[in-house]
Amino acid sequence: MAEIQTAEELIRELYRHRKVIQHLFKRKAASFDELTEIADGKEKEILQAKARGMISLQEGEPARLDERLLNFVEDFLEINEDIRNFEVDESIRILKKNIYLYEMDEDARERERYLHRIKRSLLSIGRVIRKNAATLSNLVKQEYKTASSIELKRIKIEDHNEQAEKLLQLITNAEELLENSFFRVVPDESLRLIVNDLKGTHLTMARHNLIALRQEIVRFINQIAELDRQHKKIIQLKKLRDLYELEVRTNIEEVFAHENALFFDTQLRFQTMLDLEYLRGDDGLDLIERVALRRQHKIRMQLQAELDIDGDLLDPQQQKMLHVDFSKLKRAFFLQKEDLLTFVKSYDFGQEMNDEQLVKIYCQVALIFEDEMDFGLAENPFDEAKQVISEGKQFAFIRPKNFKK
Template identity: 30%
Template sequence: MKTFSSLKELFAILSREHKLITEIFEKRKVLAYKYDDALAVVDYNEDKISALIEFSVLRENGPYLEIDDQYLQFFEQILEVNEEINVSYINENLQNIKQNINYYLQENNEHRKYNYLRQIKSAFRKTGVIAIRNVVDLRRNIDNTFKNEPNYKIKKAKLEHLDVKRNDISALVELTDQLVSGEEEQTFFKTALDEELQRIIVGLKMQLNSSRHNLIDIQKQIIEFLNRLKYQSGLMEKIRQLKYLKDQFELRSKTNILTVLNADYALVYEPNPAYPLKLSIEQLQGDDETLDIIKKVVERNKSGVRKKQSVADHNLADYLETDTEEITQINLEEVKNSFLAGSNNLFDFLQSYDFGRPVSFDECVTVYCQLISQYDMHFRLTDQYQKRNDTEYLLIYPL
């Protein structure tokens, strides 16, 4: 593995292969960027790709390429597209600030004291920026999780985990505020009479205050999303049960749906009212403007072209076929509803399900695959497998 000897060499290689690095970065969430695709970008010059791999800018994983983690993290932080929330970095900055403050107060040499002061100011600037960025990333992750995560259980677990992250960020914001405004470090702030430090502290307080208010809004948002999930889960379960009873023609006998509907006078059940405009005979007889308007409407709706309908040929013997073929199809919707009402895994359920006719093992495997492809959103896919008749299948349960 080679290392860059200077910044000039680093910038030269990154600039020369910026097209390839940009494309891989834009597709970083695609788990497989093929080596052959990278060759097409660099005009099939393998030396260019080999140079990036030797300098650890890219990593080769079989037939695929990935950007190295340190470069990927650098690009995401600079472009502010990092979705990972790192609260430990703020804590490390706070510990670094405290240590440098102690070094500053104990140091007698002015030149070394200035170096400690410079490190303290840099750490304060980083702390404010990281706090704001973590809050922005937290809000974006919450929105993406609620809108894009299809699995209910995973969505709920992710939101609860993000709420823990919110508590961690809130605690670190309070620790930073105590460090800046508390009495413990006031000796340093009174001793270090530096105008730039004062401006940094004022800006940091504003950033902390903004983060604090945004974290309160994020907490309300998480609570709202979790309540929505709870409501939607209960509603979907009721709808699923009603749909199953309807398919089994047991909705009226096993529920009080008729009583509920008869007692509900919601506006949605009312017919749409019609308000016809009836003109009086006196107005029609004495108002010429009304007559002109009626004539315009009649002319607009009048069509002078009469279409002649073609008559079909009486001799239809050529279109009639005496041979018929009956095909018995399996109702996948009914099979899915019966499976969701039980607790067995999908493959064992299909083996014992009554299809109304004999079903072979191969047909059962086909129905298994069709159900997964059409109704995977309603199933809970595990990572366990079983084997039957030399066929390995995944264990799937109702959601």
Template identity: 25%
Template sequence: MKHFGSLKELINTLNWSKDLLSEMFEKRKSYLYKYDQALELLESEDKLNTLINKEIINQNGAYIDLDENFLEFFEQILEVNEEVNTSYIQEVIKQIKQNIFYYLQENNENRKYGYLKIVKNQLRKVGRITIRNVVDLNRNIENAFKTEPNYKIKISKLEAFDEKRRTLTVLIEQTEMLITEQDSHFFKAALDDELKIIVTRLRQQLTESRHNLIETQKQIIEYLNQVKHQSTFIEKIKQVKYLKDQFELKAKSNLIELLQERNVLCFEPKPSYRFKINLSKLHTDEGAQLIEKAQSRLKKPNKNKLPVAESIAADSLQALTENEIFINLKAIRDSFKASGNNLFDFIMAYNYPREVSYEEKITIFCQMASMYETEFEVKESFKQDGKVEYAIVYPGK
């Protein structure tokens, strides 16, 4: 493998190959990407060989695929990884404990700060990956129940996911014990504002994860019961089908007696009513009388005619118009860009074509700030005019 000489080189390589890598990543599950297709997209065999030599892409004969390390990196960053990796959480918890121990044993303040920084990053990481694993677990359970056609494999997958659920629950408990102030001298000695915020956020994430796992347990139990019931039902159907094919259904089962006892309506023969008249009979006088008789029965009675309305008076047809003066926000925007003033003061002092109330001016200010947000420069500071608090907005550069 030819390693990258620097991070800048890696970023540049990913940049000029972004179209190919994006397409290969999108088709990573359902498509075998060919070498010739990649060459056509990159338009350079040297660039393609560079990706292969750097092991960003692996070549297998006429086909290529993304290297496992880059594939895992892309899935984690984009949060589309479907694998529930509990061992990764265990490793992070182990690293947190190690760095806490190093912090408590270290006397040098600079090195102690380095250990503290590592612990903060790992605490953020463990909360994030715990939430992500719970989401992936629920998605995998749903997919296994809905898409797996084999009942034995479906039950096995659901039971394996239930085991991972129990493991996640244990890891959440371990993490909560780790950050409990009463059980850790570290969180008493090193607690600062940033660490306090991180620990509070982590507790919220762990609580949310625990509640989701309780619902996950209920869902797994329900799915397993449904699958086992369906599996038992399918096995019985298969057995009945086998006996029927062997012409032993009546001899080796009591199906006929059961059907007679239940007397279910769906097993009754469908009735059919046939009252078709012979066509030759319709050509006779008797047939004509039958047609007239049927027609008289089907003939609908005459509906009462609706009364006709009187003519509308000519003066009522005269058009009435009402003039209303509209405020042109686009014209206000153009004037504001040329003014150099802040938007609120400009709106309040603007010469409108009609009388505008204070409330309408506030509405115009909100509309302008919302509609032309990309053209204006919104400051982080605020002011008050005695009634409302407003943001400082200037024309964009």
């Protein structure tokens, strides 16, 4: 783990963060706020646990125990639900290698080191085999009871059966290895006790448990096959029942025997002459009225479509929109000496303009360029402003502000 160099330091850090570790081991995951509450509000302690590699804390994800620490605790407590047959196979391989090195090396210290590794491998083999056998037994019973479908039960049970078969083969390999003369000639009492305990307790007990488990698996597989057979039979019976009800309670056979219609074929229409006696009756009269109304509607729609538009409604004259370039008009106004109203009335707009249009242009120019215009206001507010009289109407006397008299 990060920055932890000794076992003493590791034990100290585990004890220091014991509350957080215990909570995460129990809950598997927790939020940062939840861990802070567990740590009595000390956020720094959570960050230190992350820095020390005790917990895994990523942004946007819940906190979890570091994978190495989680595996260590689960392995020590033997509560990991993984079937690790590969560990047994690897331990057997390492055991064979260390036995060979022990026999080849004549150095007493090296031999002692190899012997220690051999003991560790033997203990590991016994522990993992015992744990795998117990875990397999629990998983088989659990999957058989909780799997959501028959097919899912079958797949999982068969997979566990293969794992049990592999584990039995590994037990056989371990028993054959323990018959090696090495274990009889090495004068080490603790090694002899480990071998006897492994052979007489762990391997034998695991073998008996696995044999019983495989018998139970066979029983489960047979039950699953029977359930599957019964399920298929029930489905078939339901189909037969539905078919029987269709045959007995309906005239489907008679219809199929005499009906040759194609459901998805184009519908065929036939025109036939109606009987005069039928047309003279009430039903015939109603039919004639409906046909007459439909024909009148078609004729009315046709007449509306064929109506010509009266030429008097069309105005042959084109309407021209008045367009004035006010920027050009302003430049021309600023280059002459007349007031705005006189200028507008004398300006050539390219078309004939009436008085109403000219007054409108006069007002528009005054409003658009208001900041650049002098409206003839007197300096004394009690004096009257300059005005222009045209056709009996008074207009403001407007000139450019920079106009020089």
